[in-house]
Amino acid sequence: MAQLVNIAAGYIKAPDAVMAAQAELLRAAQASADRARSLTLAAVMCVGFFYAFWRVSPELRARVLCEAFLRRLFFLSAVVAILTTIGIVASLLFEAVRFFREISLFDFFFGTHWSPMTALRPGDTAAADEFVAGSSGSFGMVPVMAGTLLVAVIAMAVAVPIGLFSAIYTSEFASRRVRNIVKPTLEVLAGVPTVVYGFFAALTAAPFFRDLGLVVGLDVSSQSALAAGGVMGIMIIPFISSLSDDVITAVPQSLRDGAYGLGSTRGETIIRVVLPAAFPGLVGAFLLAISRAIGETMIVVMAAGVAANMTINPLESVTTVTVQIVMLLTGDNEFDSVKTLSAFALGMTLFVITLLLNVAALTASRRLGQRYE
Amino acid sequence: MSDFLSPNFLVFAATIVAAFLSFYLATGRVRKQAIASQTKSHSLNQYYGFYVSLWVLVPAILLALIWMFAADPMLTSAAKARMECRLSEPT
Amino acid sequence: MNNPIEMIQPDAKTQARFEKIAQGLKKRHAASRRLKTYGIMAIVTAISFLAILLTTIISNGYTAIQQTELQIALTIPAEKLQNDDGAIDPVKARNFNWNGLIKKAFRAEFPDVTAMLDKRALGEILSKNAGYDLRRQIEAKGVIPTGGTKLWIKTSDDVDMLMKGRLDRNLDESQRRLSDQQIGWIDKLVADDRIRLVFNDTFFTAADSREPESAGVLGATVGSAMALFVTVLLALPLAVMAAVYLEYFAPPGRVTDFIEVNINNLAAVPSIVFGLLGLAVFLGFFGMPRSAPLVGGMVLALMTLPTIIIATRASIRAVPTSIRDAALGLGASRMQAAIDHILPLAAPGILTGTIIGIAQALGETAPLIMIGMVAFIVDVPTTLTDPATALPVQIYIWSDSAERAFYERSSLAIMVLLTFLITMNISAVLLRRKFEKKW
Numbered sequence: 007m008a009q010l011v012n013i014a015a016g017y018i019k020a021p022d023a024v025m026a027a028q029a030e031l032l033r034a035a036q037a038s039a040d041r042a043r044s045l046t047l048a049a050v051m052c053v054g055f056f057y058a059f060w061r062v063s064p065e066l067r068a069r070v071l072c073e074a075f076l077r078r079l080f081f082l083s084a085v086v087a088i089l090t091t092i093g094i095v096a097s098l099l100f101e102a103v104r105f106f107r108e109i110s111l112f113d114f115f116f117g118t119h120w121s122p123m124t125a126l127r128p129g130d131t132a133a134a135d136e137f138v139a140g141s142s143g144s145f146g147m148v149p150v151m152a153g154t155l156l157v158a159v160i161a162m163a164v165a166v167p168i169g170l171f172s173a174i175y176t177s178e179f180a181s182r183r184v185r186n187i188v189k190p191t192l193e194v195l196a197g198v199p200t201v202v203y204g205f206f207a208a209l210t211a212a213p214f215f216r217d218l219g220l221v222v223g224l225d226v227s228s229q230s231a232l233a234a235g236g237v238m239g240i241m242i243i244p245f246i247s248s249l250s251d252d253v254i255t256a257v258p259q260s261l262r263d264g265a266y267g268l269g270s271t272r273g274e275t276i277i278r279v280v281l282p283a284a285f286p287g288l289v290g291a292f293l294l295a296i297s298r299a300i301g302e303t304m305i306v307v308m309a310a311g312v313a314a315n316m317t318i319n320p321l322e323s324v325t326t327v328t329v330q331i332v333m334l335l336t337g338d339n340e341f342d343s344v345k346t347l348s349a350f351a352l353g354m355t356l357f358v359i360t361l362l363l364n365v366a367a368l369t370a371s372r373r374l375g376q377r378y379e
Numbered sequence: 380m381s382d383f384l385s386p387n388f389l390v391f392a393a394t395i396v397a398a399f400l401s402f403y404l405a406t407g408r409v410r411k412q413a414i415a416s417q418t419k420s421h422s423l424n425q426y427y428g429f430y431v432s433l434w435v436l437v438p439a440i441l442l443a444l445i446w447m448f449a450a451d452p453m454l455t456s457a458a459k460a461r462m463e464c465r466l467s468e469p470t
Numbered sequence: 471m472n473n474p475i476e477m478i479q480p481d482a483k484t485q486a487r488f489e490k491i492a493q494g495l496k497k498r499h500a501a502s503r504r505l506k507t508y509g510i511m512a513i514v515t516a517i518s519f520l521a522i523l524l525t526t527i528i529s530n531g532y533t534a535i536q537q538t539e540l541q542i543a544l545t546i547p548a549e550k551l552q553n554d555d556g557a558i559d560p561v562k563a564r565n566f567n568w569n570g571l572i573k574k575a576f577r578a579e580f581p582d583v584t585a586m587l588d589k590r591a592l593g594e595i596l597s598k599n600a601g602y603d604l605r606r607q608i609e610a611k612g613v614i615p616t617g618g619t620k621l622w623i624k625t626s627d628d629v630d631m632l633m634k635g636r637l638d639r640n641l642d643e644s645q646r647r648l649s650d651q652q653i654g655w656i657d658k659l660v661a662d663d664r665i666r667l668v669f670n671d672t673f674f675t676a677a678d679s680r681e682p683e684s685a686g687v688l689g690a691t692v693g694s695a696m697a698l699f700v701t702v703l704l705a706l707p708l709a710v711m712a713a714v715y716l717e718y719f720a721p722p723g724r725v726t727d728f729i730e731v732n733i734n735n736l737a738a739v740p741s742i743v744f745g746l747l748g749l750a751v752f753l754g755f756f757g758m759p760r761s762a763p764l765v766g767g768m769v770l771a772l773m774t775l776p777t778i779i780i781a782t783r784a785s786i787r788a789v790p791t792s793i794r795d796a797a798l799g800l801g802a803s804r805m806q807a808a809i810d811h812i813l814p815l816a817a818p819g820i821l822t823g824t825i826i827g828i829a830q831a832l833g834e835t836a837p838l839i840m841i842g843m844v845a846f847i848v849d850v851p852t853t854l855t856d857p858a859t860a861l862p863v864q865i866y867i868w869s870d871s872a873e874r875a876f877y878e879r880s881s882l883a884i885m886v887l888l889t890f891l892i893t894m895n896i897s898a899v900l901l902r903r904k905f906e907k908k909w
Binding site for chain 2: 032035036039043044046047048050051053054055057058059062063064065066067068069070071072075
Binding site: 170 | 498499501502503504505506508509510511512513515516517519520523526527530707708709711712714715716719720728729732733734735736738739740741742743744746747749750751754755772775776779803804805829832833834835836839840842844862863865866869870877880881884887888891895
């Protein structure tokens with residue numbers, strides 16, 4: 007059918023006479039439809055014009071009417087945000103429901119084997135056998151989720167100490183001048199596109215870790231979770247540092263003054279007073295960073311693996327939710343095979359997780375705000 | 380280059396021209412009427428222009444949108460039906 | 471004498487306690503200093519990461535600015551290409567075996583190479599697209615060079631890598647992409663001064679290609695520009711209208727709250743989810759064309775919308791209420807006050823926010839991959855519905871390729887992308903500085 011449309015548009019040549027004739031019919035129909043559309047449009051415009059023109063008189067409250075229209079238009083643009091959310095939820099849910107018609111919820115969320123691309127050879131493992139019936143691979147997302155979490159944990163392990171200590175320095179120790187230089191410099195890290203980090207992770211960091219492993223005598227996969235997670239950590243540093251900086255700066259000065267008055271040093275004030283006071287906000291910042299790490303795509307697509315390994319060894323290759331979505335939806339798949347549908351189920355899971363993390367982060371930082379109002 | 384002469388572009392251009400035209404016609408009309416009846420019009424003249432152009436543009440845009448989402452699929456499905464008709468014929 | 475501390479004579483026990491406190495104080499200050507050092511170390515680490523990232527990319531990519539060429543004397547048979555009136559016939563030119571001509575001329579210079587395999591190895595020195603390039607060159611000039619003219623022909627990417635020192639000669643022959651024999655030929659050509667490195671203009675004037683030496687970023691850059699054009703066209707008006715509505719017209723209530731919650735949440739939704747939305751709704755439901763910058767721009771618009779709305783609201787709020795009050799006091803309607811008085815004053819802030827949002831969209835890759843802008847496309851797109859890629863996607867495609875030369879080129883493409891981003895961000899900063907008003 008698409009072929010016929012293309013023929014009618016003149017993009018490709020008709021393979022045979024029947025197709026050509028049909029395409030000709032379609033083209034004729036399209037042409038007459040175009041003509042009909044032009045005429046209808048002209049008619050509608052004329053009717054609109056004469057109605058409005060007839061109403062024009064000095065007594066007509068034209069400004070009020072125009073403004074009412076504009077206000078409605080403005081409202082509709084604000085509603086686009088809601089429509090986008092609805093669109094996301096609806097499209098993900100719609101496809102995910104179709105997926106869960108084929109694969110049970112339980113198998114998806116608790117299955118420990120993920121290999122959507124190839125059907126399992128019968129008799130691989132006893133557990134695998136039950137999936138063979140599905141014919142197009144197995145869809146247990148536990149290993150994918152485990153890989154995602156592993157990468158996120160590595161990223162946080164890199165980003166939290168560096169980001170937090172930077173934030174402590176810029177907010178508590180640094181002079182105004184140093185702060186004005188350091189903060190924008192760190193934010194450059196946030197402005198670098200993720201594909202650049204991915205490039206760096208895949209072609210610089212991963213070989214570096216592999217060679218390092220060879221020197222030390224460890225077997226490091228060339229798509230190790232360490233490389234992907236580490237580089238992702240670098241990407242997240244500015245999020246944590248700038249959010250934490252805001253949170254720490256928001257702690258009232260009176261708390262610090264009280265601590266100094268009681269004779270504590272700067273360090274003690276920070277560790278015993280400022281950080282505990284800022285704790286909910288910091289948790290919020292970390293949650294936002296985790297949500298960012300889980301949803302990050304390009305770094306892991308380029309540097310992490312495709313095979314779903316259940317492991318907590320950072321030197322091995324793991325896969326993540328986002329990698330699987332990209333793998334499943336690129337290439338020439340039919341749109342409604344179980345494989346592509348599973349990508350939407352993964353997307354749904356991803357959306358829900360990040361949404362929960364964001365809500366939790368918001369609640370946490372709101373609690374900080376309430377504490378010192 | 381042929382894009383600029385395509386029917387879609389011509390329709391688009393005509394719509395824009397119609398909108399501007401109606402703007403000037405409306406401002407002219409309200410100015411004349413105000414002078415004739417020696418009253419002050421309720422709004423600035425330009426608002427009457429906007430009012431009429433909106434009445435020209437908005438229904439047309441809505442119709443075009445509806446057409447876009449309704450007509451093409453209808454045509455293709457009609458062609459599809461014809462195709463299937465042909466294919467089911469014994470050859 | 472008046473100092474109270476000196477007046478008190480501490481007993482031995484208190485004295486000991488003071489000493490203990492004094493000793494402890496040193497430790498406590500040391501701890502404080504340590505915390506400061508950790509902070510400095512963290513910042514230095516983060517900044518050195520940035521430095522490493524940039525130096526790696528620059529040191530990998532700067533060589534791609536040049537391309538290796540080889541000089542060959544060619545005799546082009548004009549009679550096979552020309553019409554009767556002496557002009558170049560495009561059909562004849564297309565059918566002519568340019569590659570064969572170049573290869574034959576090149577082989578003729580090495581008469582001692584006779585074995586079939588060796589001949590093939592010799593041919594591998596030349597670019598696979600050499601013939602095509604030559605044809606385009608001649609068609610552009612419209613003149614067929616006279617017999618025996620020495621022309622510069624692009625070499626293959628392997629030779630390019632060798633000339634740039636990116637191919638290790640000391641490696642075992644079996645692991646090298648060029649054999650000892652081929653390197654010998656190349657060395658001879660270099661000694662004869664017949665190999666040169668020139669500015670790689672192909673990189674900036676061509677679209678993607680299978681051969682690194684014919685691949686360029688123009689197609690991807692145009693694709694990105696088109697997508698961003700659509701993004702601005704959609705996102706900017708929508709965002710400004712939504713922001714004005716939320717700031718001035720939204721009645722406090724559940725609907726308004728819900729809109730605000732939605733905007734804040736959308737700002738934190740992973741970009742790939744927007745890609746899924748585009749795939750399911752724009753491609754699946756509305757049946758829009760795959761790989762089109764139009765769809766990419768729409769997806770990016772939805773993605774940047776929250777950013778621009780938030781920035782616009784901030785700059786609207788930064789305009790003092792006195793302006794609005796004055797406008798209302800002089801009899802302007804609320805809509806007139808907003809459109810005629812607040813928006814012009816907020817415009818620099820809105821523009822800055824938009825540029826930052828667009829810069830973000832320019833670097834975005836994942837949603838574009840989802841809607842199929844990841845295809846191999848050799849033509850520069852000309853309309854919004856042509857299949858296209860975008861600059862970051864091109865980087866992703868190239869970094870996935872096996873050839874070492876693509877690695878170099880994706881580094882250079884990253885440098886191009888970063889240049890765009892830096893320009894946009896600097897212009898945003900400058901705009902802000904120029905128009906920022908202290909009320």
